[in-house]
Amino acid sequence: MKISYFPGCTLKTMAKDFEDSALASASCLGIELVELPRWNCCGTVYSLTSDDLIHQVAPIRNLIRVKEQEDNRVVTLCSMCYHTLKRANKLVREDREKLDKLNNLMYREDVKYDGEIEVLHLLEILKNEVSFNQIAKKVKIPLKELKVAPYYGCLLLRPPEIGLDDAENPTILKDFLESIGAEVIDYPYQTECCASYHTVVNVDLVVERAHDILSSAINQGAEAIVLSCPLCGFNLDNRQKEIKEKFSDFKGIPVFYFTQLLALSLGLDEKVCGFELNFVDPRHLLKSKHLTGRV
C-alpha cells in the first residue's frame, strides 16, 4: 500500500528517530510512505481566529501538494501536523467562501483545492488498514514485562470532531501497545495537556505540568511513556532536566515515540529506532528487559 506522507519540520531535525523508526516499521508492515515533494511547514498551531486566513495557507498548500500527486490521502506522524492539517481541511470543507479566498491567495498554484484530501495519522492506518491483530502476528520481539504509559496529549483527541479517538476515553495507543506485547499502564493524566508552546516562554509551567503527568504514570508503575508528538516529547522528555532541578526526588522516565517501540518489536535494526536521540536514555531499561541486542 502506497500513501502520501507529510513529515513536518521536526521529524527532519529533532525527531529524526520518530521518522526513521516509522518509515522502517511501515515498510515492514507493507506500507510505503511516499514523502510529498515540496511540502512546507504544516502551519504549526491551528489559528483559532476566524478571519485569520493567512495562517490557513500553509496547511491547505500542503493538501494541494497531495492532490498534485493524484493521491486522495495524506498520512502524518506528528500530532501537531495531523491536527493543523486536519483542522484546516475541516474549515475549508465547511466554508466555501474561505476555500475560495485561500485558492485565490494561492493563484500561482496550478491545482485548486476542493476539500478532497483525507488527513490521517499513522495510528489510524495501523488500526484500520493493517489492523492490530496483523501487527501482533508480525511482532518478533514482544515487549512483555515492559510497563508503558500511553500519552495522548491534546492534539490527537481534541476537539472531538478532529480527534482520531474518543476525546475522553481513548484506547488507540493502548490497543496498539498491547498488540506489540507491552503491558499498558492506566493513569489519569494521559489526555492532559503538556503545556505545549509555553515551553518557549514559561518553562516553570511546563515543568509543573510535565512533573504531574510523569509522576502520575510512574506512581501507577510505568517504566516508560509512549507518545506521538515531538512537542509533547520535548516537554515530557527533554524538560526532565528542569524537572529534576525543581523536584529533587524525581527519578526520571524514558519517553518513546510509538514507532520506536513498533520498530523494536518488529525486530528491525536498532539503528532505525534512534534511541541515542532520546533525552532520557532508554537503552538501559530496554537492555534490562532483554529487548535490545537480540537481532
Place this chain on the structure above:
Amino acid sequence: MKKEKSIMEKIAEANKTVTKGVDEKEVKHWVTIYIMGKPCRVPAALTIMQAMEYAGYKFIRSCGCRAGFCGACSTVYREKGEYKLQTAMACQTRVEDGMYLVQIPFAPAEKAIYDINEEEYDISVFFKYYPEVARCVSCNTCTKSCPQDLEVMDYVQAAIKGDFAQVAEGSFECIQCGLCAMRCPADIVQYHLAQLARRMYGRYGSLEEKNVKKRVEEIKKGKYDKEFDRVMSLGGTEFKNLYTEQQRTREVY
C-alpha cells in the same frame, strides 16, 4: 559586406547609457511612465533603467552591471490599470505606457557576521542568525517577487527542515537584490539566509571538488608562475589590449 557584430559589441551597445545620443526623430513609439509620480515621455524601446536616464536621472545607486547579473537595480512598479505591485530588475524590464515606478536602492537588513569554521552544520545555525525564518506562513510572496524566478518559499521551507543542500541549490541563482525581503510579510531576509546556507553547504555539505584541489596544488607548485610574471610585467596599454582581446575571444556570459 557588413561585418557581423560580436556578442560583446552587442551587449555594450545595448547597455550604453542613453542620456545622450538618442535621436528623437528616429523614435517611432513613445510611452509615458510615471517616475516617482512624475510623468515622463520616453522612447518605448527602452528598459526602465535607460528610460530613467533618458528622463534625466543619473544613477549613483540602483545601478550596476546593466546585464541582469548584479541585483543592484531593483524596481517596484504598477502597470496601468493593474492593482498588483510588481518587482523587477530595471535593466531587464522594458517600460510600458502608464507604468508607475520607483527604484529601491537598498534592502535594509542586518547581515550576520560569523565564521563558518566555528559554526555547527546544523539547523540551529539558521535560528541563531536569522530566527525570523520560523515566522514563514508559506504565503509565497517571496517567490512572486523574485526577478530570477526562483522558488524562494521552497528554499525558506527547506531551511526550516534543516536541508542545507536544497537551500543552496534552490538559491544558487540568487542575485541578492533583496526584493523578497522587502515584500515578505513575516520580515524574513531570505537572501541573507540563503547565503548563510550556501556557505555552510560549501564548507561542510557538498562534495570536495577534485579539480579545484588539483588546480590549487598546481598553482602552489608554480605551474602558472611564468604566465603570472608575464602578465604582471605588462604596461598599461598592453594589459588593456590583452584584456580586451580576451573579452572579445571568450564569451564570458
